[in-house]
Amino acid sequence: MDINIVFRIAAVGILVSVMNQLLTRAGRDEQAMLTTLAGLVVVLYWIIQYISDLFSEVQTLFRL
């Protein structure tokens, strides 16, 4: 696992929170929520493979 993924997730988190604040203060709560969801989807897309690998490792380790 590359350490860059951690920095990318952090950067996405910061950007999403900034956009969320900007849109909420402008009274556009729905767009703010959609932005948050989009950020969440993007990060999940990045880490889904690692989660899958984690479950495989746990299965192998405990011979499940």
Added chain:
Amino acid sequence: MRQGVDVYMAGKVVGSLLILTACFCMGYRLSIRSRLRLEELESIKSAVIKLDSALEYERLTFIQALGRCADVESEGFFRSVYTALKNNNSVKTAWKYALEENSANSYMTSEDIHRLSLLGEGFESADADMRERCVKDCIDYIDSREEIIKPDIERDIKLYRSVSLTVGLFIVLLLI
């Protein structure tokens, strides 16, 4: 090898800058839309007031009064109507032609254009009372739009510019 990596990194930097610039330009264009719409509406309002006073008090013909309005906005809707009327078209045809010609490049919404078309119907009618009512309705409508748009202009400018830059950064982050 190192040279290849440098070129690769330079390409990434240039691409990132291009994406950020494109997003900022889009945000800038969206941010000035409200202000430009307001300016167009104010220009039309002053032209309508001038047209109405020329018809009401100076008793000019419609085409003469329209010539005065065409001077208020150097290029735009009333100039198109004036040009079409000078080519021997009826008021209805000239108004319709001007609406079609100007609506594509205009920042006015469909409701603004609909109100403008109602104004045209008022001028087409020979009834002075109807004309007065249509002019008054048009001016009241523009005043009401101004009251709604003006407080939001500054907020929209900041919002669109900052959100567009943030979206640009987001896209750069996704693609890097």
